[in-house]
Amino acid sequence: MNPERSGRRTDPDPGARLTIARIADHLGTPIVGGAGAGPIMVRDIDDDSRTIRPGDAYLAIPGSRWHGLDFEREVAAAGAVLVISDRPASLLPTLVVDEPRRVMGPLTSWFHGNPSRDLRIFGVTGTNGKTSTTHFVDAALTAAGEAAGLISGARIRGPGCDVVPARTTPEAPMLQRTLATFRRHGITCCAMEVSSHAIDQGRVDGTVFRVMAFTNLSDDHLDYHDSMESYFATKAAMFTADRTQVAVIDIDDEWGARLAAGTTTETWTCSTSRPDADVVATGIRTGPLGAEFTAHTPYGRARIGLQVLGPHQVGNALLALTSAVADGVDLAAAAEGISSVTGIPGRCEPVHAGQAYRAIVDYMHNTAGQHALFPYLRSLTEGGRLIVVIGATGGRDPGKREPLGEVAARYADVVIVTDESPEDEDPGAIRARVLRGARRAASALVIEESDRQAAFSIATTMAGDHDVVVVTGRGSDTFRRYGPETTFFDDHTELRRAILETPGG
Numbered sequence: 001m002n003p004e005r006s007g008r009r010t011d012p013d014p015g016a017r018l019t020i021a022r023i024a025d026h027l028g029t030p031i032v033g034g035a036g037a038g039p040i041m042v043r044d045i046d047d048d049s050r051t052i053r054p055g056d057a058y059l060a061i062p063g064s065r066w067h068g069l070d071f072e073r074e075v076a077a078a079g080a081v082l083v084i085s086d087r088p089a090s091l092l093p094t095l096v097v098d099e100p101r102r103v104m105g106p107l108t109s110w111f112h113g114n115p116s117r118d119l120r121i122f123g124v125t126g127t128n129g130k131t132s133t134t135h136f137v138d139a140a141l142t143a144a145g146e147a148a149g150l151i152s153g154a155r156i157r158g159p160g161c162d163v164v165p166a167r168t169t170p171e172a173p174m175l176q177r178t179l180a181t182f183r184r185h186g187i188t189c190c191a192m193e194v195s196s197h198a199i200d201q202g203r204v205d206g207t208v209f210r211v212m213a214f215t216n217l218s219d220d221h222l223d224y225h226d227s228m229e230s231y232f233a234t235k236a237a238m239f240t241a242d243r244t245q246v247a248v249i250d251i252d253d254e255w256g257a258r259l260a261a262g263t264t265t266e267t268w269t270c271s272t273s274r275p276d277a278d279v280v281a282t283g284i285r286t287g288p289l290g291a292e293f294t295a296h297t298p299y300g301r302a303r304i305g306l307q308v309l310g311p312h313q314v315g316n317a318l319l320a321l322t323s324a325v326a327d328g329v330d331l332a333a334a335a336e337g338i339s340s341v342t343g344i345p346g347r348c349e350p351v352h353a354g355q356a357y358r359a360i361v362d363y364m365h366n367t368a369g370q371h372a373l374f375p376y377l378r379s380l381t382e383g384g385r386l387i388v389v390i391g392a393t394g395g396r397d398p399g400k401r402e403p404l405g406e407v408a409a410r411y412a413d414v415v416i417v418t419d420e421s422p423e424d425e426d427p428g429a430i431r432a433r434v435l436r437g438a439r440r441a442a443s444a445l446v447i448e449e450s451d452r453q454a455a456f457s458i459a460t461t462m463a464g465d466h467d468v469v470v471v472t473g474r475g476s477d478t479f480r481r482y483g484p485e486t487t488f489f490d491d492h493t494e495l496r497r498a499i500l501e502t503p504g505g
């Protein structure tokens with residue numbers, strides 16, 4: 001099953017029915033090619049031909065691969081009653097607008113009665129840590145007695161929906177429909193991941209954020225953003241008073257410190273090292289089962305005991321706590337909620353199958369994540385070996401492949417290079433780039449195995465009592481695509497299987 005499809009239309013918003021004439025009036029544009037179409041009811045708005053339902057308006061976006069109008073025949077057959085695009089459709093009445101992608105956010109928000117104005121939306125943006133921080137915010141809000149919804153790349157969860165989405169941040173039609181559904185079911189607030197792609201493509205236009213938190217910035221997605229400056233500018237655009245009421249920023253990160261110095265909205269800072277921050281973590285202890293620290297806030301102190309692995313989660317948890325208290329959430333409840341999180345799918349997630357050594361799945365896919373985690377993972381070996389399974393996903397920032405291989409090989413004893421999801425690229429060429437980097441660091445044993453399951457078996461066959469096996473790169477992403485063929489592959493399940501099937505394992 002395609003998760004995007006399952007995620008899109010779980011629970012329509014029955015309150016949002018408007019006539020074509022009303023939408024035309026709102027957009028200030030005449031109905032083209034549909035004499036008498038004005039009174040027809042539009043039941044929802046969607047941007048994907050594959051999920052159009054009878055009575056929908058289809059927003060036909062000109063993209064890099066397709067023009068939405070390429071699918072007009074399909075949407076007409078599926079029962080769409082209206083097209084909104086930059087040129088007239090041939091089969092259906094059309095509202096013509098200059099830039100459909102720019103219209104999409106504000107239009108769908110208006111169509112659903114501007115749900116973000118009735119909910120407190122806690123956004124989280126930054127290169128690494130969005131999913132983790134969003135899950136911590138969700139737990140803090142829930143522990144404080146709020147009815148909270150969650151929109152993360154790992155899961156969209158709330159009344160009427162529990163789905164694994166295809167994108168970190170949904171397109172505006174799905175986002176606004178989800179927020180409207182949350183509101184209808186009595187949800188009061190929502191923790192939500194905001195990717196830079198989403199900001200740039202206007203997916204969150206029309207959404208008002210109560211809080212926007214910034215984790216960090218490092219060189220990822222530069223295939224899309226060209227330079228760190230433009231990547232930073234995309235993120236910074238969310239930290240203005242018209243988009244976000246309260247900015248919450250991790251100033252341990254140098255880009256975060258720069259952002260905090262230039263915001264034009266109420267700003268809270270947090271840090272694990274700078275006493276001048278509004279919320280400061282002290283007494284940080286990281287161990288094999290989690291971490292603990294004391295958070296000092298303007299509302300007092302709270303001790304937090306994290307049950308998730310890795311030193312990087314201290315900063316993420318502190319940012320989540322700061323987001324909650326900046327909105328007036330009770331400190332003790334927020335701390336308790338964050339401390340109650342026992343795992344985040346695919347993020348430094350232990351795999352237990354009765355083996356003597358540690359096995360971990362982590363969604364590490366850039367060198368910043370590697371530098372944050374590998375020293376910790378090495379410390380868990382207690383003298384054993386660090387065995388890393390690594391690859392790179394196709395269609396994403398090719399410039400990071402060699403550095404990923406090189407950094408892995410600098411920290412690890414064994415590096416097994418395998419396929420992730422090559423998408424439309426040659427998997428052998430992707431592996432070659434990762435291998436070139438890995439072989440540059442001469443200290444590690446480097447093995448190539450294209451078959452991901454076989455790569456796991458090599459790792460589990462090699463592993464001894466004090467070793468740590470880490471499978472990187474996919475986290476909780478369960479779909480792999482080789483050209484036209486998409487298959488299901490869950491790292492956690494497959495690593496567990498490899499451990500169980502290893503003789504003597």
Ligand SMILES: CC(=O)N[C@H]1[C@@H](OP(=O)(O)OP(=O)(O)OC[C@H]2O[C@@H](n3ccc(=O)[nH]c3=O)[C@H](O)[C@@H]2O)O[C@H](CO)[C@@H](O)[C@@H]1O[C@H](C)C(=O)N[C@@H](C)C(=O)N[C@H](CCC(=O)O)C(=O)O
Pocket residue numbers: 047048049050059060061062063064065066067068071166167168169170171195196197198
């Ligand atoms: C670079 C990028 O983000 N592109 C996104 C963008 O593509 P695009 O504008 O080129 O559109 P297109 O694919 O040509 O399609 C044009 C229009 O036709 C429609 N269409 C297309 C095919 C079809 O059968 N029927 C149909 O109606 C599409 O819905 C779209 O409206 O709009 C598409 C429709 O929503 C997205 O699927 C597509 O995401 C691509 C697949 C992608 O890989 N995006 C990644 C990079 C992304 O967004 N990642 C971030 C997280 C990054 C991170 O932090 O790690 C995310 O938020 O997920």
Ligand SMILES: Nc1ncnc2c1ncn2[C@@H]1O[C@H](COP(=O)(O)OP(=O)(O)OP(=O)(O)O)[C@@H](O)[C@H]1O
Pocket residue numbers: 126127128129130131132133153168193215216312313315316346347348362363364365368369370372373475
């Ligand atoms: N604060 C952090 N600093 C450095 N690395 C981190 C931090 N938080 C997470 N990571 C690394 O990034 C990976 C992804 O973490 P997470 O999913 O929480 O972030 P994300 O921003 O949602 O990532 P993505 O956008 O790629 O989904 C983790 O598995 C870990 O390797």
